[in-house]
Amino acid sequence: MKEQGNIHFCGVGGQGILLASELTAHALLAAGFDAKKSEVHGMAQRGGSVEAHLRFGKTRVYSPLIEPGTVDIMLAFEMMEAVRYLPFLNKKSIVIVNTQKIAPPIVATGKMVYPDHCLDAITQQGIALVPVDAFAIARKVGNLKAVNVALVGVLSLYLPIDEATWVEVLKKRLPAKILDVNLKAFQEGRKAGK
Amino acid sequence: MTQKKSTQEKLWYSGNEALALGAHEASVRVASGYAGTPSTEILENVVNYKEIYTEWAPNEKVGLEVAIGASFAGVRALATMKHVGLNVAADPLFTASYTGVRGGLVIVVADDPSMYSSQNEQDSRNYAYAAKLPMLEPADPAEAKEFLKLGYQISEQFDTPVLLRSCTRVAHVKGVVSPGEIQTSSVTPGLVRNPAQMVMLPAHARGRRVAIAERQKKLAEFAETWAENRVEMDDRSMGIIAAGTSYLYAKEAFPKASFLKLGMVNPLPEKMIRDFAAQVDTLYIVEDLDPFIEMRVKAMGIACIGKEKIPAIGELSPSVVRRAITGDVGVATFAPVDLPPRPPNMCPGCPHRGLFYNLNRLKVFVSGDIGCYTLGALPPLSAMDACVCMGASIGMAHGMAKALGDEGLGKIVAVIGDSTFIHTGINSLINTVYNNSYSTVIILDNRITAMTGQQPNPASGTTIMGEPANSIDLPELCRAIGVKHVRTVDPHDIEGTYAVLKEEIERPEPSVVITRFPCVLTPEEKKRPKTPFTSSTENCTGCGMCLRIGCPSINWVPLSPEEAKAMGKKEKQKGYALINETTCIGCGQCLSLCKFDAISTGETK
Numbered sequence: 169m170k171e172q173g174n175i176h177f178c179g180v181g182g183q184g185i186l187l188a189s190e191l192t193a194h195a196l197l198a199a200g201f202d203a204k205k206s207e208v209h210g211m212a213q214r215g216g217s218v219e220a221h222l223r224f225g226k227t228r229v230y231s232p233l234i235e236p237g238t239v240d241i242m243l244a245f246e247m248m249e250a251v252r253y254l255p256f257l258n259k260k261s262i263v264i265v266n267t268q269k270i271a272p273p274i275v276a277t278g279k280m281v282y283p284d285h286c287l288d289a290i291t292q293q294g295i296a297l298v299p300v301d302a303f304a305i306a307r308k309v310g311n312l313k314a315v316n317v318a319l320v321g322v323l324s325l326y327l328p329i330d331e332a333t334w335v336e337v338l339k340k341r342l343p344a345k346i347l348d349v350n351l352k353a354f355q356e357g358r359k360a361g362k
Numbered sequence: 363m364t365q366k367k368s369t370q371e372k373l374w375y376s377g378n379e380a381l382a383l384g385a386h387e388a389s390v391r392v393a394s395g396y397a398g399t400p401s402t403e404i405l406e407n408v409v410n411y412k413e414i415y416t417e418w419a420p421n422e423k424v425g426l427e428v429a430i431g432a433s434f435a436g437v438r439a440l441a442t443m444k445h446v447g448l449n450v451a452a453d454p455l456f457t458a459s460y461t462g463v464r465g466g467l468v469i470v471v472a473d474d475p476s477m478y479s480s481q482n483e484q485d486s487r488n489y490a491y492a493a494k495l496p497m498l499e500p501a502d503p504a505e506a507k508e509f510l511k512l513g514y515q516i517s518e519q520f521d522t523p524v525l526l527r528s529c530t531r532v533a534h535v536k537g538v539v540s541p542g543e544i545q546t547s548s549v550t551p552g553l554v555r556n557p558a559q560m561v562m563l564p565a566h567a568r569g570r571r572v573a574i575a576e577r578q579k580k581l582a583e584f585a586e587t588w589a590e591n592r593v594e595m596d597d598r599s600m601g602i603i604a605a606g607t608s609y610l611y612a613k614e615a616f617p618k619a620s621f622l623k624l625g626m627v628n629p630l631p632e633k634m635i636r637d638f639a640a641q642v643d644t645l646y647i648v649e650d651l652d653p654f655i656e657m658r659v660k661a662m663g664i665a666c667i668g669k670e671k672i673p674a675i676g677e678l679s680p681s682v683v684r685r686a687i688t689g690d691v692g693v694a695t696f697a698p699v700d701l702p703p704r705p706p707n708m709c710p711g712c713p714h715r716g717l718f719y720n721l722n723r724l725k726v727f728v729s730g731d732i733g734c735y736t737l738g739a740l741p742p743l744s745a746m747d748a749c750v751c752m753g754a755s756i757g758m759a760h761g762m763a764k765a766l767g768d769e770g771l772g773k774i775v776a777v778i779g780d781s782t783f784i785h786t787g788i789n790s791l792i793n794t795v796y797n798n799s800y801s802t803v804i805i806l807d808n809r810i811t812a813m814t815g816q817q818p819n820p821a822s823g824t825t826i827m828g829e830p831a832n833s834i835d836l837p838e839l840c841r842a843i844g845v846k847h848v849r850t851v852d853p854h855d856i857e858g859t860y861a862v863l864k865e866e867i868e869r870p871e872p873s874v875v876i877t878r879f880p881c882v883l884t885p886e887e888k889k890r891p892k893t894p895f896t897s898s899t900e901n902c903t904g905c906g907m908c909l910r911i912g913c914p915s916i917n918w919v920p921l922s923p924e925e926a927k928a929m930g931k932k933e934k935q936k937g938y939a940l941i942n943e944t945t946c947i948g949c950g951q952c953l954s955l956c957k958f959d960a961i962s963t964g965e966t967k
């Protein structure tokens with residue numbers, strides 16, 4: 169990984185995307201990078217499509233926004249959402265995608281169907297795809313809400329930050345009640361991504 | 363003036379958290395405002411600094427008036443709001459410019475270019491010009507904190523309220539922020555009588571009008587040497603004047619260009635601008651929304667390129683700025699893929715949903731308002747026909763009734779949330795009664811200001827500080843206004859609500875129906891044990907009735923004729939409805955819609 173990078177988080181409101189991006193930002197800061205992160209709150213959180221842009225570098229980061237075509241790593245919490253942000257990717261991007269399908273209202277009410285094999289739109293461009301069943305990991309560790317930290321575990325394999333730093337950050341940032349489950353989810357994520 | 367550091371550690375803060383820290387470091391003592399994306403979290407963080415009295419006001423005008431009062435009493439005061447909130451607060455704003463301040467007064471206003479969560483895209487800088495007030499514009503969280511502190515110094519030094527313009531990409535951007543010195547006010551708190559300055563009757567105001575002109579002159583001189591208006595000379599073939607986030611985008615797009623970075627957008631440092639312009643070959647003004655700086659630079663007779671290239675609509679970004687100026691589209695990007703859209707939806711079990719299902723059935727014209735319930739305009743509920751600004755629903759419904767007379771009777775309702783009703787709806791209800799209308803007003807009392815993230819309001823029974831508070835009795839309030847027919851219903855009870863609505867809508871007199879049930883995200887509702895519903899695949903005939911309420915917990919599972927047959931169903935059954943038991947909260951709305959016993963209560967969890 170370069171001295172600077174752009175990480176794009178996307179998914180559906182309520183999936184824990186903001187927490188995942190927060191943990192990642194703290195790990196980057198702990199590893200000595202500057203960083204800026206941009207999120208959209210408000211309406212977007214009522215089950216709508218949600219994204220967060222995280223930019224980091226060894227020198228000062230100016231813009232908090234990632235430009236189209238310049239994402240280094242995408243962490244997608246839902247398959248169709250990964251495809252929605254395709255214009256942010258380039259041929260060298262790495263796309264980590266949770267292989268979960270969440271039906272938007274128009275699909276849930278039977279007016280449209282969830283597109284089959286939608287991830288083909290990404291692989292057809294020759295982009296590296298890392299599919300992860302984070303929901304299965306979350307179920308395995310015993311907390312369905314651990315999907316986000318399981319995905320952060322996968323992401324951790326692709327960033328220039330050592331494992332101990334990540335673990336420190338998780339310990340510092342997560343409430344004691346859910347720490348053990350999430351440490352497990354993080355490790356399972358790392359295993360699944362290897 | 364300065365004392366101890368507030369803390370030593372570097373912080374990872376959003377702009378709103380940074381502004382709250384800035385308020386603490388500036389020794390603010392009173393903070394008031396009204397929620398509105400992207401400004402809401404400022405006060406939600408200020409509340410953590412116990413020395414600052416913090417409150418939610420019922421609307422932005424009240425919030426600013428509270429801050430003005432605190433300033434008159436000699437303490438530093440803060441008012442916060444989103445851009446459209448400043449419209450509501452504009453009346454006190456314009457005259458507070460005349461009175462000036464005792465304790466420092468800063469008004470933070472958060473713009474929302476691209477309208478991520480707003481009904482319009484207005485540019486607040488125009489208010490600074492119109493009200494003759496200084497306005498600072500930070501670019502990121504670290505600057506937001508520093509500028510707020512500088513704003514208090516400027517406010518006290520120049521005897522003026524100060525505007526600080528934030529925006530979505532400052533408020534909701536996180537970055538590294540360093541804690542700083544605690545700065546104290548030079549003013550002694552207390553009541554000081556000074557009618558010539560604080561009582562704005564015409565004779566006094568005429569004097570103050572002149573004082574403002576002098577203040578503007580002094581501020582313009584100050585702007586020439588103020589450290590936050592700074593020149594970064596580099597390649598002189600391209601010079602860019604920019605402020606706030608526009609500076610960051612331009613810097614990212616043209617790292618080698620020369621910059622005049624403005625920390626203060628009103629008034630502008632004319633001499634500095636002239637000097638800078640003279641040193642560069644081509645001068646660009648990069649600013650989002652209106653050509654605010656550009657118009658003034660052009661009025662100075664300086665040639666520059668602005669809105670003929672830089673978009674005036676929507677938020678800027680490095681790529682938008684680069685493309686606009688050089689035509690360079692940057693890296694080739696992949697075309698977007700056509701996908702089913704994913705707009706926001708009301709939560710599973712949202713009390714608003716049952717009401718909108720009924721309004722859709724009643725086929726009335728719904729004069730709407732702003733809140734989570736505005737989502738009732740989207741299919742399948744599709745039951746809102748107008749929505750302009752907070753509080754407008756009731757006045758608009760009354761206007762429709764007066765325009766149409768008997769012809770409109772039974773066809774018009776206003777819907778308004780509890781927080782919005784208290785914000786600016788009450789006056790309109792008074793008007794409806796006073797001027798003898800027949801419109802029916804439905805108050806959606808979900809006990810909270812939900813859309814902006816569950817802030818308590820004067821009907822909720824708590825304050826932002828978490829203390830118990832008086833809770834307005836909405837039915838009694840409506841009766842006091844003079845509404846004779848006030849009824850309260852449970853919106854989860856679909857048929858009961860329908861019956862009441864039908865009666866009240868047809869009534870040739872003003873009436874109020876209050877749909878009362880807490881938002882599922884209120885702390886009490888979150889704690890309450892839930893009994894999710896289950897769906898019986900066997901009994902479901904695929905009629906699709908339950909889908910008409912659009913609950914995200916009900917999913918349609920399509921079936922091919924073969925699959926339908928294999929399941930023992932009629933071949934022509936196109937699918938069945940399936941309730942997601944992990945997200946269903948058991949509100950019961952769908953139960954009453956199913957005629958085939960395919961939905962039943964499950965176990966409490």
Ligand SMILES: Cc1ncc(C[n+]2csc(CCOP(=O)(O)OP(=O)(O)O)c2C)c(N)n1
Pocket residue numbers: 396397398399444446447450481732733734735752778779780781782783806808810811812813814
């Ligand atoms: C003048 C103004 N201030 C603030 C806002 C932001 N805002 C929109 S809706 C809303 C509150 C809605 O609360 P309520 O009426 O109780 O409806 P709910 O979301 O709870 O359904 C706020 C603060 C705005 N649009 N306009």
Ligand code: SF4
Pocket residue numbers: 214707708709711712713714734735808812813881882883
């Ligand atoms: S937050 Fe509350 S009011 Fe808003 S959609 Fe969800 S349940 Fe409804």
Ligand code: SF4
Pocket residue numbers: 710711894895911913914915916941942945946947948949950951952953
């Ligand atoms: S009971 Fe029906 S309408 Fe209510 S949350 Fe559950 S599925 Fe949705």
